[in-house]
Amino acid sequence: MSGVLHRHPRLRLGLLLGPPMLWLGVAYLGALAALFITALWTADGFTGNIQREWTLDNFKDVFSLEVYRTITIRTLLTAVAVTVIDAALAFPVALYMAKVASPRAQRLLVIAILTPLWASYLVKAYAWRGMFSADGPIAWLADPFGLSTPGYGLVATVVTLAYLWLPYMILPMYAGLERLPNSLLEASADLGAGARVTLRRVVLPVLFPAVVAGSIFTFSLTLGDYIAVKIVGGTNQMLGNVIYDNVLTGNNLPFAAAVSTIPVVIMLVYLAAVRRTGALDNL
Amino acid sequence: MSSSAAVRLESVTKRFGAVTAVDGLDLEIRDGEFFSMLGPSGSGKTTVLRMIAGFEAPTSGKVFLDEQDVTKQAPFARNVNTVFQDYALFPHLDVVGNVEYGLAVKKVPRKQRRERAEEALASVQLSGFGARRPSQLSGGQRQRVALARALVNRPKVLLLDEPLGALDLKLRREMQLELKQLQREVGITFVFVTHDQEEALTMSDRIAVFNHGRVEQVAAPAQLYEAPASSFVAGFVGTSNLISGETARVVLGREGMFSIRPEKILLAGTDEAQGLRGRATGVIEAVVYLGSVNHYVVRLDEGGTLTVLRQNLHGTSDQKVGAEGDRVTLAWADEHVIDLNPPSASGNHQEEK
Numbered sequence: 219m220s221g222v223l224h225r226h227p228r229l230r231l232g233l234l235l236g237p238p239m240l241w242l243g244v245a246y247l248g249a250l251a252a253l254f255i256t257a258l259w260t261a262d263g264f265t266g267n268i269q270r271e272w273t274l275d276n277f278k279d280v281f282s283l284e285v286y287r288t289i290t291i292r293t294l295l296t297a298v299a300v301t302v303i304d305a306a307l308a309f310p311v312a313l314y315m316a317k318v319a320s321p322r323a324q325r326l327l328v329i330a331i332l333t334p335l336w337a338s339y340l341v342k343a344y345a346w347r348g349m350f351s352a353d354g355p356i357a358w359l360a361d362p363f364g365l366s367t368p369g370y371g372l373v374a375t376v377v378t379l380a381y382l383w384l385p386y387m388i389l390p391m392y393a394g395l396e397r398l399p400n401s402l403l404e405a406s407a408d409l410g411a412g413a414r415v416t417l418r419r420v421v422l423p424v425l426f427p428a429v430v431a432g433s434i435f436t437f438s439l440t441l442g443d444y445i446a447v448k449i450v451g452g453t454n455q456m457l458g459n460v461i462y463d464n465v466l467t468g469n470n471l472p473f474a475a476a477v478s479t480i481p482v483v484i485m486l487v488y489l490a491a492v493r494r495t496g497a498l499d500n501l
Numbered sequence: 502m503s504s505s506a507a508v509r510l511e512s513v514t515k516r517f518g519a520v521t522a523v524d525g526l527d528l529e530i531r532d533g534e535f536f537s538m539l540g541p542s543g544s545g546k547t548t549v550l551r552m553i554a555g556f557e558a559p560t561s562g563k564v565f566l567d568e569q570d571v572t573k574q575a576p577f578a579r580n581v582n583t584v585f586q587d588y589a590l591f592p593h594l595d596v597v598g599n600v601e602y603g604l605a606v607k608k609v610p611r612k613q614r615r616e617r618a619e620e621a622l623a624s625v626q627l628s629g630f631g632a633r634r635p636s637q638l639s640g641g642q643r644q645r646v647a648l649a650r651a652l653v654n655r656p657k658v659l660l661l662d663e664p665l666g667a668l669d670l671k672l673r674r675e676m677q678l679e680l681k682q683l684q685r686e687v688g689i690t691f692v693f694v695t696h697d698q699e700e701a702l703t704m705s706d707r708i709a710v711f712n713h714g715r716v717e718q719v720a721a722p723a724q725l726y727e728a729p730a731s732s733f734v735a736g737f738v739g740t741s742n743l744i745s746g747e748t749a750r751v752v753l754g755r756e757g758m759f760s761i762r763p764e765k766i767l768l769a770g771t772d773e774a775q776g777l778r779g780r781a782t783g784v785i786e787a788v789v790y791l792g793s794v795n796h797y798v799v800r801l802d803e804g805g806t807l808t809v810l811r812q813n814l815h816g817t818s819d820q821k822v823g824a825e826g827d828r829v830t831l832a833w834a835d836e837h838v839i840d841l842n843p844p845s846a847s848g849n850h851q852e853e854k
Contacts, residue, residue, distance in 0.1 A: 401589035404556050407576040408583045409603035409654065419606070423593040 250482070257475035268471060276476035286460070290480055293456045296376055297440035301387075301433045303380040308387040308432065313421075315388075316395035317403075328392070331385050339382065343449045346378040350450055370452035378446045379439075386435035394428025395421075430492050437488060441481040457481055506568065507532045507658050507690040508553055513562030515548050515714075522548040524714035526562070530658075530692060535684050537693045537701040540711030541737070546694045549711075550660050553692065554583050567657055582651035583660040586667075588643045590635035596622070596646050597631035603654040621653035622646075624683065641672045648683075658690045665700065677703050698738045702726065710734045726762070732841050735760045740808050742766070743841075751803045752781045757842040763796065763810035765837035769830035771811075779830035783807070788825055799829060807831065 223230045257276050260269050280286050315327045334342065348354050350367050357367040368374060398421065406416040444458025451459075457480055464474035508530040515523040523545040530536045538546040551557040552564055555576035564572045571579055582603070590599050597618050604614035622628055625645035635643055644664055651659055661680075665673045681704045684691045695701050701708045702722040709719045710733070718730040729735035732743060745758040753759060767774035782802050789796040797809040809831065 399587065399589065401585050401587055402591060404554075404576070405583070405585060405589035405591070406602070406606075407556075408554060408581075409606060409650070410577045411602075411606045412575075412577055415606055419602070420591060420593075424591075426593075 253475045253478060256472050257479060259472045261470045261472050276473050277479075279473065280476050280480065286477070289455055289457055289460060292372070292454065293441060293458075293481070294484065296372070296379070296456065297437045299376045300379045300383060300440045301436045303376070304384050304387040304436045305391075305429055305433065307380070307384060308391050309425075312388050312391035312395050315392050316398070317400070331388050335385055339445065340449075342382060343378060343446045346374065346381065346446075347449050350374045350377075370450050372451070372454050374450040374452070375447050375454060375456075378450045379443060380436075382446065383436040383439050386439070387429075387432035390428045390431040391425065394425045394431075398424050426495070430495070434489070434492075438481075438485050441484060505532045506530060506565070507534075508692065509565040509568070510549070510552075511563040511565070513549070513552065513559045513564065515545075515552060515557060516560045522714055523552070523559075526714070526716060528709060528716060528719070530690060531707075533688055533690055534706040535681065535691045535693065535704055537695060537705040537708045538711060539695055539698060539701040539708050539737070541696055544711035545714035546696075546709075546711045547662055548714075550583075550662055550692065550694050553658070554581055554660050555579050580657040581660055582654050582656040582658075583662065584644075584647045584651050584664045586662045586664065588635075588647040588664075590643055590646055590650070592635055594635075595631065596627070596633050596635070596638070599635065599646055600631075600650045600653055602650065607654075617653050618649075621649040624652070624686075625649045640667055641676065644668065644676065648680075652683075652687060652689070655687075656689065658692060661691060661693045663694055663696070665695075665697075673700070680704060702738070708738075710737060712737075727839075729760065729839060729841070732758055732760070735839065735841060739763075740810075742807050744805065744807070746804075748801060748803045748805045752801070753838060757840070760839040760841055761807070761833055761837055762839075763808040765833055766807060766809045767832045768797075768809065768811065769832045774832045777832035777834060779832050781807075781831045783829060783831065785824050785827045785829055797824070797829075799831060801831075 223233075256268070258272050258274070260271060260273055260275060261267065262269055311327075311331075315324055319327060347370070349356050350370060351357070352367060352369070354367060360366055402420055402424070403416060406420045411419065442458055444456060444462050447454065447456045447459055457477060461474045461478050464470045464477065468474075506529045508528070510526050510528040513523055513526045513528075514521065526545075526549065528549070538549060540546045548557060552559050553566075555571070555574060555578075559572060562572075563570055566579060566581065591602065594602065597615070600621055601609075601614040601618040604617060609617070619628070619631070622631060625648050627642065627645050627649065630638070630642065630646075635646065638646065644667075647664065665676050665680075668676060677700055680691075680693075684704075693701070693704065702725075705722055707719060707721055708725055710717045710725065712733050718725060718734045720728075720730075725734065725738050729738060732741065735741040735743070740763050742761050742763060743758060744752060744760065749755055749757060749759055767777060769777070769779040783799040783806075784802075785797050786800045786806065787798040789798070792813075794810055794812050797811065798806055799809055800806050
């Protein structure tokens with residue numbers, strides 16, 4: 219058996235990659251294709267049964283109705299805000315972990331950053347609901363300054379999502395900084411650059427692919443989220459909520475499918491843009 | 502060569518926790534010379550280089566560049582540049598981007614820095630490589646880029662941290678000669694760290710031999726080789742051939758520790774040994790064939806071994822390899838016996854050219 223495999227490298231490759239390729243083909247692309255096809259059908263307004271007649275009405279509605287445009291822009295801006303906040307928060311943490319902390323402190327910090335990922339998403343989201351409540355910690359902290367809690371809305375959504383996805387930004391940045399040799403920092407200083415110039419001219423460019431890797435997580439996870447939005451988002455809706463409501467309460471699967479192509483397209487555009495920068499070559 | 506000091510270290514000590522890497526070091530590197538710091542790994546030579554560059558601060562003592570106290574200055578404020586052991590080229594910049602980095606940081610106008618970068622690349626024979634990425638270059642080419650990147654800033658002193666260590670032997674020999682020539686052309690003081698004695702002897706005007714965080718001897722290559730100041734120097738630079746104790750008393754008629762270089766010992770009865778009387782007898786224990794020369798390891802009747810080097814001028818080498826077990830008489834001239842006894846040899850301790 220192993221002799222046969224040794225003599226036939228193509229067969230070996232086929233056996234190795236066959237099952238996962240099959241899975242990718244059927245489960246991944248198949249589901250996406252099914253989604254897209256469903257979007258071209260309609261649902262009976264009364265019974266909710268799917269009628270298999272080809273039509274572009276769903277897409278027309280999605281693109282022409284003001285409310286969906288608003289929701290799309292809101293979702294997009296939320297994703298951008300979450301990504302920027304996470305990148306800004308993650309950089310100093312990752313820099314400290316990779317270049318300053320002792321090996322022991324480094325391990326402890328990695329564990330500390332990973333631990334929240336073990337806790338249930340729901341618990342964490344509800345914890346933030348408590349934080350933002352009218353008599354919660356944020357209200358208590360803000361009160362002496364004459365301020366109050368922002369309450370449940372867009373701000374709470376951004377903060378909660380930024381909190382939830384932060385580890386996904388810290389870890390790739392940490393790995394990227396770990397790979398950055400100290401001698402590059404020394405070489406920069408040796409050639410006359412102070413800390414700020416070294417940061418701008420060496421650290422950030424070398425780190426850019428890692429930031430992109432992290433941003434793919436924070437950006438796409440935010441685009442698709444609807445649970446945290448429901449818990450702390452107040453009346454604000456995001457694309458995820460539209461899809462969810464159309465599937466469960468609206469009983470309109472074809473329309474939900476049409477809406478869900480929006481984040482898919484946004485993500486494809488984002489990846490294409492990122493690819494042009496060359497950042498994906500170094501992942 | 503002017504006598505002013507480009508670099509001066511004043512009783513510099515560096516400790517890392519409980520480890521003393523550099524121990525009360527005084528050192529003076531002259532303006533415009535090619536100065537090597539030679540020693541085994543862990544002898545403190547790289548730490549000294551890093552203190553001159555400013556990457557490490559001395560635990561105590563002072564560092565002077567051009568007679569200015571720079572002990573507390575950051576690396577970017579010092580007029581020195583370093584060629585790193587791993588080259589440390591910026592992977593996100595092309596070759597020109599790397600070379601002009603220092604000039605860009607100092608806000609030299611674009612046109613001028615392009616010109617200087619091209620000039621520097623030409624001086625290391627890399628014209629036309631400007632648009633390549635470091636990852637597209639061979640080890641030797643990367644080394645040249647690192648050199649150009651440092652030299653383009655026209656530093657007062659260029660620091661080189663074992664820059665040839667990663668190259669193969671042939672390339673290393675070529676680069677040694679090129680480096681030496683480049684140093685003469687630009688007239689910048691080079692401080693070169695290496696653990697390779699041959700490399701140091703080939704290139705340097707003067708060499709400091711490091712051992713356990715101290716300098717054993719500072720001297721010109723020939724003097725270092727012909728008149729080592731200690732048994733460590735004699736052993737680290739060349740083959741030591743130590744003669745001491747009973748053997749010294751019988752063979753040399755003197756007390757203490759002595760050394761004779763292998764090429765200065767001759768086999769009595771051969772043409773080269775004419776006019777010299779035999780000094781010691783022994784048995785050839787091993788013959789090491791090295792192509793152009795043979796090493797004979799001779800066990801002396803009085804105890805101890807001496808290595809004798811003989812060129813393969815005549816006959817085939819096979820015959821000589823067959824010489825193991827032969828009895829031989831060794832001869833040498835008195836002036837080739839090196840006295841390694843510290844007090845009497847004090848004249849060698851101080852640098853002198």
